Amino acid sequence: MPIDQKRINGPEVSVPYQIYSNDDDSGIETKYDSIKRVKRNDSELRKIFLRTGIVSQAKGSAYIEMGNTKVVCSVFDPREVPNKNGYCMQGEIYCEFKFASFSCRKRKIHQQNAEEKQYSLMLQRALEPAVCLHEFPNFQVDVYAMVLDNDGSSLAAAIMAASIALANAGVPMFGLVTASTIGVYRNQFLIDPTDIEEVMCNTLAERQGDFNHGIITLASLPQHSQISEVFLIGSIDTDFVLRATEMLASANKDICPVLQQCLVKSILKLHN
Numbered sequence: 001m002p003i004d005q006k007r008i009n010g011p012e013v014s015v016p017y018q019i020y021s022n023d024d025d026s027g028i029e030t031k032y033d034s035i036k037r038v039k040r041n042d043s044e045l046r047k048i049f050l051r052t053g054i055v056s057q058a059k060g061s062a063y064i065e066m067g068n069t070k071v072v073c074s075v076f077d078p079r080e081v082p083n084k085n086g087y088c089m090q091g092e093i094y095c096e097f098k099f100a101s102f103s104c105r106k107r108k109i110h111q112q113n114a115e116e117k118q119y120s121l122m123l124q125r126a127l128e129p130a131v132c133l134h135e136f137p138n139f140q141v142d143v144y145a146m147v148l149d150n151d152g153s154s155l156a157a158a159i160m161a162a163s164i165a166l167a168n169a170g171v172p173m174f175g176l177v178t179a180s181t182i183g184v185y186r187n188q189f190l191i192d193p194t195d196i197e198e199v200m201c202n203t204l205a206e207r208q209g210d211f212n213h214g215i216i217t218l219a220s221l222p223q224h225s226q227i228s229e230v231f232l233i234g235s236i237d238t239d240f241v242l243r244a245t246e247m248l249a250s251a252n253k254d255i256c257p258v259l260q261q262c263l264v265k266s267i268l269k270l271h272n
Helices: 114-130 154-168 195-201 238-271
Strands: 048-052 060-066 069-075 092-099 139-149 178-185 188-191 213-221 226-235
Touching (some): 069 154, 114 139, 114 213, 154 178, 154 213, 154 238, 178 195, 188 238
Antiparallel strands (some): 069 139, 178 213
16 A cells, blocks of 8 residues: 555654663563563553543543553444345444554554454454344444554453443443463463563564463353453463463453443433
8 A cells, every 4th residue: 555645654663662662671681581561460461541431533432551551442333234135134343453653662654564464353353242142133343442652462452442432332232351461481371561572472482482482362152151352462381372372361250340440430420
């Protein structure tokens, strides 16, 4: 896709603002031998902040923070499915995932790249089992997720923000979708990895030897004990995948009350 020449994308060699901050990069060693967390355990999630009703022009919206990862999601009114010749008994969900140009260490262009298109598909597949598509036949609900700051686990954050935004918009749902990510580095599990930890887990296989490495994102409906989507990158044995899935399912159950409490607060705010 050609680049929009009329849009000011910023300099090609811009410098990330992180070099001016005093934050330590979680004490990660760069010798490809181990990852050591300083501020939290390997099985500990970062603190989550949620807020609804952020975008006034949208039917429903949500904002989520997971550590330094910040994502805003908007949901708009259903509209007729475009380019459909016949009548469709099931509704559809259109999802668009996008990194803001300033959200990553390497500046992003305005157009969607291959990674963002893949994340958009994963976002759609994670939300579809939770939405009552039969309630709005021949109509489509648009979901837009924008990552404002990427500090790892951005896909999981976008899935949860989109789930809350759909509920905030009044879209009929079977339940809320929670998601979490785990990184595997040299047979070591890292729940809710940061962006640097994700890079370490995605390093080339020849540097890793025979060890497992990769990233797994799992989305589920804890209210029904169902898994809606699993996204895996890397080289991981079946036993490690099963162990990681159990850890992620347990983490999703712990996160679910946070999402429910956010919706309760938004409803109470409307009635007050």
